Amino acid sequence: AQSVAQPEDQVNVAEGNPLTVKCTYSVSGNPYLFWYVQYPNRGLQFLLKYITGDNLVKGSYGFEAEFNKSQTSFHLKKPSALVSDSALYFCAVRDSGGYQKVTFGTGTKLQVIP
C-alpha cells in the first residue's frame, strides 16, 4: 500500500524568508510524487511533480522540491516566501506500477506573515 505523510498541519514563515513544507512517502515500487496548492474556495492546482530524472524539480510560482530516495522525502521549498503563497499545500504519491490512483496527504497550511 502507498501512503504519504505531511507532519506539519501549519507552517508559519515571514515574508522574504525561505520556506519548506515537508512530505514523506511510502510505496512498494518507484514513486511518482506531486505537489498541489489550494487557495481558499478553489480547487487544487498542480505545482510540480517528480517522475524520474533530476532529483531537484522546479515548478510554478518559484517553487521547487527535492526528491530524496534514501529518506523517502519530497519536501517543497521556495527561496523567498510571498504573502500570496499563503494557502493549503498537498503532497501526493502514486506507485509507478499501479493504476492512476494517487494518494494525497492531509495538507499543510502555509501562512506567510508580512
Added chain:
Amino acid sequence: DAGVIQSPRHEVTEMGQEVTLRCKPISGHDYLFWYRQTMMRGLELLIYFNNNVPIDDSGMPEDRFSAKMPNASFSTLKIQPSEPRDSAVYFCASSIWDMKETQYFGPGTRLLVL
C-alpha cells in the same frame, strides 16, 4: 480550454433529499475522479473512471452514494438520501494518461445538508 466544470457551485438541501452533483471533464481526458474534502477527513478519493468505466469505487462511503459517467464529457455523483454528515466540498478532477499524470481539479461543489 474552460477547465473542469462543476455544477452547482453551492447546494443547500434538507436531510433526506436527493442531491446530484455534475461534472464536465476537460475534453480529451480519459480519467475522471470524484473527491470529497472535509476538515475532519481531509481529501478523500470516492471513485474514479477510466474511459467512462468505474475502476475503483472503494472510497464511496455508503450505498447512498452513486456515480455514473454516461459519456466522456459528463459525470454525476448522486446522494440519496442525503444526511447532514454528507456536508462537504466535492471536487471533480480529470487527467490524461501520459507521463505527466497531472490531475486538473474543478472549483468544487460546496454541499450543506441541513
